Amino acid sequence: MKFFHNKGVSVILLSILLSAIFTACQNKEIIGEDPYAGGKEALGVRFIGDYPTPESGLPGSSVTFSVEGLAAWEGKFDFFINDEPAEVMSVTDSTIQVIVPEEASSGGASISLEGQVFFGPRFNIEGNVSLDENYEVVNGTNSPVQDLIDFQSGYVLVGSFTNFENKAGAGTWINRIVSISSLGAYQENINSTKGANGTLLSINRLSDGKYIVSGAFNSYNDIGGINGITRLNADFSIDSIRKEMINLTPDEPLNGWDTVATFNGGVFGTVLKSFVSQTPDKGEQITVVGDFRQYGSYYYERATRDYQPMDIVTVPQVVRMDTHGKIDSTYNFDKAAGKFNLGGNGFVLDAVQTADNKIVLVGSFTTFHGESANYIVMLDEDGHVDPAFNVGSGANDVVSSIEYDPVSDTYLLVGAFSSFNGQQANRIVRINGDGAIDQSFEVSEFEGGEPNFAYQLKSGMIIVSGTFEKYNNITRRGFLILNNDGTVTQKYNNVGAFEGKIHKVVETSSTLGHPAVLLIGYIGKFNDQDAGNIIRVEIKNN
Template structure:
């Protein structure tokens, strides 16, 4: 009995101990409370005065600070129930809060109006997706047509929920000038089939014998066909203006009366195999194509492939195709019929290409004279030192007049050339360019030299994966970063040509994802800018990989 009583007494003492305040001795919560749940007006302009209702400030007079999305604001006046402050000029959409004595008190979202806004008239709702929820959804490229319509290319199999298992969108779709899904005048069928079913590049041919047709390239083995004996494409083909495959057939003749598709038929009793219908553009490569460029009657093909492939019809049948294969690393230039141009990136003695880059080509652009600029992870090109960037002459040799100097000290992920400003913008995971500090973004002259007046701030919290210059000189930068210098910029910002944040252009909130292409269309007092990629969030919307911004001058 005594043991039981002792146990009970101990238990009681332990129980009493558990009732002690575990937070005793901690900081007392300050009595600051935001009463306002929204702002008036709903959208405010950077630099203007804003009033909010807040209780409990007078106890902490001159011992508090107010922030708008991490940017300290100037407090103009306050009472024990109100506060008046100036919205910082570099503030972006986000929460307002007050800090005092190490404690923070959050108020409403401050929506910053400015020169950048999401275009509410753009009609894409569900955007790019995958049939059945399995597969890619990225939009890699956008091509604007003279009619104002757009063709979009990517890894998606459905767009605006129109794709099905039987008839997927196959990495290619048309939308009208305001983003509405459109099948007017086109017939893509199943689109890209085989490989990774991805279209990385779309280019409209605007001159010459194939004017109005399109070059599409990426990773696929067929177009609008799942039949095993039709898997004859090798990552690039040409489409008619209506989106169908550009084809020729055995009955078609050249100028000398010879068949354009002179296949053989080892089984004459199967008379339907005496002829064939095939892609008119007889060219391909054995790896993914990242970029294509049309220059005159010729097509530049850029990627990370090893060989060029072309069907040799005299030894081919309806069911099986025989290929001529030429070792061509990373680049090849072809004629309108797909035949290889041996005057570009080709050594006639060794009967193969030059060695190309010792690393991957990630992006490329073409200048108005037809010269290519390649960027990526290489440090040499054709045996010549070229740190992540190189310009090529029209024969594919390294252009020594390109003034990149020591180049970039880290990978370059994107390059854009603006013909209006005659400037190049690069972005990536580098900290210097030709010896000049460049935190992931650099503005270059057309000859590759640094624009010395561009002095960017330090990018932290991630990297810049895309940068492109608008025709007014402003530079759009996107990526995974969260700060630019001392300022909070959550993955998206617009810079002036001096490298500093453009006042009035950085009002938007957070961005998540990656931009792969940008198309600018001039409108009155500004531009419409279509961005495509893996775009999960912009400001407070979910763009589903395509959005259009209105950017004022």
């Protein structure tokens, strides 16, 4: 047989072959299931209109939604407001009237019918908690806010952001630090210039009016040689000094000098929290906690502009310095071993300082300084494990957040744990100053996610944020206000979905004079509205 190849003939043959295959397939019986079989039959139900009547109301009140096609299914469907079942009062061809559930929070309406769900407009539940609509923050920051400090009737914020209210631009730097008024307006009253080149996690004021900032950064306003912590002047410019260096090029005299941070000390890693304390014998000191294992300070007398040697000391997770950065060689030091203590066998995730300068640490560790410490430990004023803080067996899993209330001398712990010192504790527990569980506070079950932060207000109520969908089997999407005993009062839990994590709470007043809280952190939504990581929330007490 003779074979030949011709492009035109090949194309024709290929076309014939494909046509034959297609025709054969058409004549064959379909094998397998019809991909469109089993689809839901159209039920003729749909919400119409953007708003119910009224658009808001109290639990127990009536509200009318516009819905088509529901009358034919009367008695065969369920109606919900933010996933809480509502009692149906009447149905027509175009409307449905329901009673607002007694424990509902703000959210969308929905109808469940024949295995299908139809989503409707949002209904706002009235109550004591709401956004302060007169607060001037609109866009907020473009990344989380980690900490703040009061300044000139407003606040200075620090975090990982590089913009606030879209004010950053040519010649205007908002690099991890910004000043705002008490109403949330951008202010040009600080001299931070280019700011930090990495995240600022903590800010403290010193007794002389200067500031300590710490986090994960190594330069501030282009002055390098910083290791996670530095000192700022009262106007938030970096506290710097011109230092004489060894000049290896005498014909270039400028190489004999360099401008460096006055605060000469830091750590190789991240400073999670920093605390300022006053002691009678050592004066003002700074304790830093975080993910690091070494402290370092520069030998400027042996340095050149290009090479600056350091004195490096192994000191894991906790170190204390004076206000110039010099390490306190007596704090957290094991005299018998002649070295600094071991730290924990896991990460430190949060910390607080008590009124008597002790530090309580929480995290993923189960030992600290070689002693048993199940996810929580207190260090005394010398940096040693404090045996008076008796938490027994501690938590049975990671503790990720801790807040201290000095008035009641209690701690709120949040984490992945389900028990504390052998007793049931559903992700949140309150313990007394001596480490014992506060039996007056009991938390119910969270569903659909976990809490990630809790803070006790002066009123005794407790703000909780997280990823949860329900609390005690009631829909509460990511935000919750508990009574002092862990129960819930409906009028303080009327707001809708929250997304993110709160990092800090400041109690203040709203523009109308009502009690309010300033919330900062990673806050993407509050009450289903976009939030820019800083919001002010009214919490009326009537």
